[in-house]
Amino acid sequence: MTPRFAPGTHVRVAEGEPSGHVRTPYYIRGRHGIVERVCGAFRNPEELAYGRRDGPPVPLYRVRFVQSDVWPDYGGRPGDTLDVELYEHWLEEVTP
Amino acid sequence: MRNHDVGGTHQDEAIPREQHAFMPWELRTDALLWILSDGSRAGGPQMTVDELRRGIEDMPAEDYRNLGYFSKWLRSMIAITTERGLISSSELERRAAAIAEEEAREHAREHHSE
Amino acid sequence: MSATAHGHVDRSDEFLERAFRELLIERGVLTQAEVDARVELMYAREGAAFGQRVVARAWIDDAFRTRLLGDASSAVRELGIEIGALKLVVVENTPQIHNLIVCTLCSCYPRMLLGMAPDWYKSVGYRSRAVREPRALLAEFGLVLDPKRTLRVHDSTADMRYLVLPLRPAGTDGWAEAALALLVTRDSMIGVAEVVAPA
Numbered sequence: 001m002t003p004r005f006a007p008g009t010h011v012r013v014a015e016g017e018p019s020g021h022v023r024t025p026y027y028i029r030g031r032h033g034i035v036e037r038v039c040g041a042f043r044n045p046e047e048l049a050y051g052r053r054d055g056p057p058v059p060l061y062r063v064r065f066v067q068s069d070v071w072p073d074y075g076g077r078p079g080d081t082l083d084v085e086l087y088e089h090w091l092e093e094v095t096p
Numbered sequence: 097m098r099n100h101d102v103g104g105t106h107q108d109e110a111i112p113r114e115q116h117a118f119m120p121w122e123l124r125t126d127a128l129l130w131i132l133s134d135g136s137r138a139g140g141p142q143m144t145v146d147e148l149r150r151g152i153e154d155m156p157a158e159d160y161r162n163l164g165y166f167s168k169w170l171r172s173m174i175a176i177t178t179e180r181g182l183i184s185s186s187e188l189e190r191r192a193a194a195i196a197e198e199e200a201r202e203h204a205r206e207h208h209s210e
Numbered sequence: 211m212s213a214t215a216h217g218h219v220d221r222s223d224e225f226l227e228r229a230f231r232e233l234l235i236e237r238g239v240l241t242q243a244e245v246d247a248r249v250e251l252m253y254a255r256e257g258a259a260f261g262q263r264v265v266a267r268a269w270i271d272d273a274f275r276t277r278l279l280g281d282a283s284s285a286v287r288e289l290g291i292e293i294g295a296l297k298l299v300v301v302e303n304t305p306q307i308h309n310l311i312v313c314t315l316c317s318c319y320p321r322m323l324l325g326m327a328p329d330w331y332k333s334v335g336y337r338s339r340a341v342r343e344p345r346a347l348l349a350e351f352g353l354v355l356d357p358k359r360t361l362r363v364h365d366s367t368a369d370m371r372y373l374v375l376p377l378r379p380a381g382t383d384g385w386a387e388a389a390l391a392l393l394v395t396r397d398s399m400i401g402v403a404e405v406v407a408p409a
Binding site for chain 2: 221222223224225226227228229230231232233234237239240244245248249252253295314315316317326328329330332333334335336337338339341342343347350365
């Protein structure tokens with residue numbers, strides 16, 4: 001499966017609160033970051049968690065967020081960042 | 097469902113610094129986890145780490161907070177194995193009770209011989 | 211196991227594990243020998259020795275360091291370290307950047323290189339605070355970061371596992387690789403400490 005996003009792409013994490021097993025932390029949903037690297041393609045944990053092992057691999061990205069964009073009360077330095085691994089179906093490209 | 101999703105949500109929680117010594121049953125629990133989710137076994141893994149994580153995430157909030165790390169993994173393995181029909185919860189209960197009884201008798205015997 | 215008010219130890223987890231294991235063995239799902247072998251292996255590999263070797267090699271061999279930062283799993287295998295299916299990412303501390311690793315959703319950890327994860331790493335407190343107030347957390351661990359340095363936190367939410375390549379301490383020029391390896395601490399490879407040379 002060809003990854004949709006190249007490193008450097010600006011992306012936004014989907015909102016949404018699915019009730020099952022997901023590996024997208026609540027704190028990062030709706031946030032805007034930049035793809036730091038393409039990690040490869042892996043079977044979707046949201047499917048694997050329910051015994052469904054036949055699905056296609058999904059591209060996984062490491063996305064870098066500026067901490068002060070994630071937490072309104074972030075008390076560190078302006079350049080501090082937070083990297084999170086996110087599956088492609090949670091991301092959409094946005095204009096910088 | 098969000099018991100486990102704790103990034104940024106428990107800022108007042110202290111970080112305990114004491115390290116407990118790993119009990120043999122904990123190491124055996126870890127070994128069982130490894131073996132059951134080992135993808136290199138003939139026929140594939142019995143279960144995936146994703147199912148086991150889901151098993152932990154589905155626990156009542158109180159259990160998630162109060163049970164130890166290995167206790168949670170053990171209970172999740174049991175839940176997934178039971179879900180699969182590999183064992184039944186009633187036979188597990190009976191077996192655990194029998195073991196507890198056997199240990200109690202051993203303990204009483206040791207005390208009597210002192 | 212836990213001690214109750216009367217000093218009796220609660221062994222219910224121990225009994226549950228044994229009952230579960232016995233039933234699995236009786237069903238032919240696994241054998242006692244497999245369990246014993248795995249526990250033996252865990253004892254034998256316990257500790258951060260493999261991580262220490264990776265860091266020490268990266269400190270003295272710049273080409274290795276470059277390969278490590280590009281494809282960490284392959285680079286680690288070059289050293290003969292068996293990591294199985296581990297997908298490793300090594301992040302490098304520099305004078306400008308400090309890295310910190312956490313798994314907020316559970317407690318993912320590069321066990322093959324660092325041994326069993328410490329209790330504090332698995333705690334809700336660490337998992338919650340490492341992403342949101344990492345500088346305060348580091349200060350609690352005794353590491354006060356220079357405000358001019360950038361702090362990068364890595365939440366290992368999926369298949370990758372992370373290892374920090376700490377800064378080589380001053381005063382270690384000409385040291386043998388084995389001696390350097392012994393300086394490297396587990397905590398420095400998670401990012402809550404830096405490596406120091408003895409005074």
